[in-house]
Amino acid sequence: MNIAVCVCSVPDTASVVGYLDGAIDYSRVNMVINPFDEYALEEALRFKERVEGSVVTVFSFAPDSAKEVLRKALAMGADRAVRVSCSEDALQPSDPFLTALGLSRAISGFYGAILPDLVFCGKQSTDFQSAQVPSMLAELLGMASVSGITSLHPSGEFLRVEREIEGGIEAIDVTFPAVLSAEKGLNEPRNTSIRGVMEARKKTIDLFQVSLLEEPFVVLSGVEPLERKKICCFVPDEHELLRILSHDCNLL
Amino acid sequence: MKKFLVFLEQREGIVKQSSLSAWNRVQELAALDGNSVVAGILAGPVDTGQLDGAMAGDGVIYHAGEDGLGVYNQERYTRVVADTFTREACTDLFFADTVMARDMAPRLSVRIQASLLSGRTTLDGDDGVSRRVYSGSFQASFVPTRQPRIYILSSSAPVPAFPDGGRINFIDIEPQQWTVEDLFPMVRRIIMGEGPPDVAEARIVVAGGRGMGSAEGFALIEQLASLLGGAVGASRTAVDSGWRSHAEQIGQTGKTVAPALYFACGISGAVQHLAGIGSAGVVVAINSDRGAPIFDAADYGLVGDVHIVLPKLIDLVKEFLKKQ
Numbered sequence: 285m286n287i288a289v290c291v292c293s294v295p296d297t298a299s300v301v302g303y304l305d306g307a308i309d310y311s312r313v314n315m316v317i318n319p320f321d322e323y324a325l326e327e328a329l330r331f332k333e334r335v336e337g338s339v340v341t342v343f344s345f346a347p348d349s350a351k352e353v354l355r356k357a358l359a360m361g362a363d364r365a366v367r368v369s370c371s372e373d374a375l376q377p378s379d380p381f382l383t384a385l386g387l388s389r390a391i392s393g394f395y396g397a398i399l400p401d402l403v404f405c406g407k408q409s410t411d412f413q414s415a416q417v418p419s420m421l422a423e424l425l426g427m428a429s430v431s432g433i434t435s436l437h438p439s440g441e442f443l444r445v446e447r448e449i450e451g452g453i454e455a456i457d458v459t460f461p462a463v464l465s466a467e468k469g470l471n472e473p474r475n476t477s478i479r480g481v482m483e484a485r486k487k488t489i490d491l492f493q494v495s496l497l498e499e500p501f502v503v504l505s506g507v508e509p510l511e512r513k514k515i516c517c518f519v520p521d522e523h524e525l526l527r528i529l530s531h532d533c534n535l536l
Numbered sequence: 537m538k539k540f541l542v543f544l545e546q547r548e549g550i551v552k553q554s555s556l557s558a559w560n561r562v563q564e565l566a567a568l569d570g571n572s573v574v575a576g577i578l579a580g581p582v583d584t585g586q587l588d589g590a591m592a593g594d595g596v597i598y599h600a601g602e603d604g605l606g607v608y609n610q611e612r613y614t615r616v617v618a619d620t621f622t623r624e625a626c627t628d629l630f631f632a633d634t635v636m637a638r639d640m641a642p643r644l645s646v647r648i649q650a651s652l653l654s655g656r657t658t659l660d661g662d663d664g665v666s667r668r669v670y671s672g673s674f675q676a677s678f679v680p681t682r683q684p685r686i687y688i689l690s691s692s693a694p695v696p697a698f699p700d701g702g703r704i705n706f707i708d709i710e711p712q713q714w715t716v717e718d719l720f721p722m723v724r725r726i727i728m729g730e731g732p733p734d735v736a737e738a739r740i741v742v743a744g745g746r747g748m749g750s751a752e753g754f755a756l757i758e759q760l761a762s763l764l765g766g767a768v769g770a771s772r773t774a775v776d777s778g779w780r781s782h783a784e785q786i787g788q789t790g791k792t793v794a795p796a797l798y799f800a801c802g803i804s805g806a807v808q809h810l811a812g813i814g815s816a817g818v819v820v821a822i823n824s825d826r827g828a829p830i831f832d833a834a835d836y837g838l839v840g841d842v843h844i845v846l847p848k849l850i851d852l853v854k855e856f857l858k859k860q
Contacts, residue, residue, distance in 0.1 A: 416645070429639075453729075454608075503679045514835055525836060525849065535797045
């Protein structure tokens with residue numbers, strides 16, 4: 285069974301993302317694997333452990349500097365890693381369509397006529413939070429998809445998955461091939477062992493060039509830093525708090 | 537002239553309130569535009585009588601009422617919406633922000649080659665969308681480049697007061713020939729939770745963090761939430777410690793909430809948590825550490841141990857509600 289996993293890198297939540305000359309400043313940012321992609325990769329590795337002969341290949345549409353994320357994926361247990369790059373300097377992480385298009389071309393090109401049985405993605409990246417790439421990728425690959433899964437159990441020719449909906453849970457049967465995007469709660473990603481890290485250093489990261497001449501669907505026209513600070517009014521006790529909320533704010 | 541198409545989501549034959557709000561907001565946008573018409577697409581068998589007087593403005597609703605569309609099916613729903621959008625020469629497609637919309641809209645975007653933007657408020661006539669990125673550290677502006685456009689409306693934007701009871705005409709869409717291939721993914725079962733409202737939709741959220749100390753400590757949070765008719769929320773620490781389920785997590789790897797009133801109890805206020813409460817109305821922080829960053833994100837702060845403050849507050853709220 286062939287399993288593809290799409291990963292990207294995002295700023296570590298503990299890093300301070302700066303602002304310089306009207307743009308986001310990444311100079312003080314520590315990049316890590318997108319947390320949702322880690323759940324996707326973990327689920328792919330668990331699938332591989334259940335089905336003998338499975339091969340997990342990780343794809344990342346990213347500049348050369350983002351290779352560390354692929355190394356981390358190899359250290360966790362992925363068999364192969366592919367960095368997808370495009371010559372036209374069209375790498376626009378803010379446009380989900382071009383990201384999905386680049387990934388779909390890399391996956392189609394890499395596997396040839398027989399597409400992978402499963403493609404795992406994180407449900408969204410934590411930086412732009414569009415949550416659009418997985419379903420777009422599925423449409424481009426001609427596959428079914430389920431977004432934001434919280435559990436997965438193979439059952440004969442089906443995969444039984446679940447996801448949270450408003451006020452409940454939806455249990456869904458899906459057939460191969462499919463794109464599944466991972467929500468937190470799907471699993472607990474494994475830690476990388478020292479041996480895994482050493483072995484990952486020896487593995488090669490393949491490069492796959494894609495051509496992207498299409499226009500983006502959406503253009504990022506500007507960013508402004510947000511002043512999040514509020515001026516906190518400290519109240520002396522519970523009586524005063526209740527009076528403010530019920531009387532002044534009329535919220536209760 | 538623009539033609540707006542609004543996706544009306546139903547579950548078990550009931551059209552969702554969030555879709556009706558979306559319809560009313562799009563009517564407001566059409567009125568602002570002056571020269572636009574609004575239509576709706578409703579998939580699944582629904583007694584349309586329930587919509588009498590619930591929808592503002594005039595418009596046509598295309599109703600694909602066949603039984604095969606009773607529960608959500610990604611491919612069938614996508615096809616019904618795409619066909620209607622194209623056949624009726626619509627220019628813009630609108631969704632309320634729901635799980636179903638997030639599952640279907642990206643697929644539709646590729647199929648009808650439309651720009652897809654989420655987080656839109658309809659209060660301005662601007663085609664672009666401005667929303668928070670990077671855990672709420674930045675406000676980013678996005679501009680569509682394609683002519684057909686799909687918008688997922690921001691759930692936190694206010695719904696306009698609009699006179700209800702417009703003239704709505706229903707046009708039935710003929711049942712289609714479906715194949716087995718488009719049957720999957722197939723929803724097998726829906727398990728609805730009972731009791732408190734979902735944290736993403738609640739008007740009041742009472743959230744707890746590390747300071748609650750244990751799963752048992754959350755009894756206080758549950759009590760206050762239940763008294764106020766609100767939902768329980770949790771920080772990442774509380775979820776990762778196994779005290780609460782992920783469905784209640786608020787923040788970067790959890791939910792984004794926009795309640796009118798938010799209580800942060802024993803939550804320090806890490807950046808990844810603040811990412812989820814940027815659109816909340818009044819934020820109240822209760823924490824024993826006066827230097828905790830949560831107070832920089834709060835409107836009102838009470839410095840004290842949650843295990844002492846909350847029982848007192850719960851008693852006072854009980855008294856207050858009795859007098860009401």
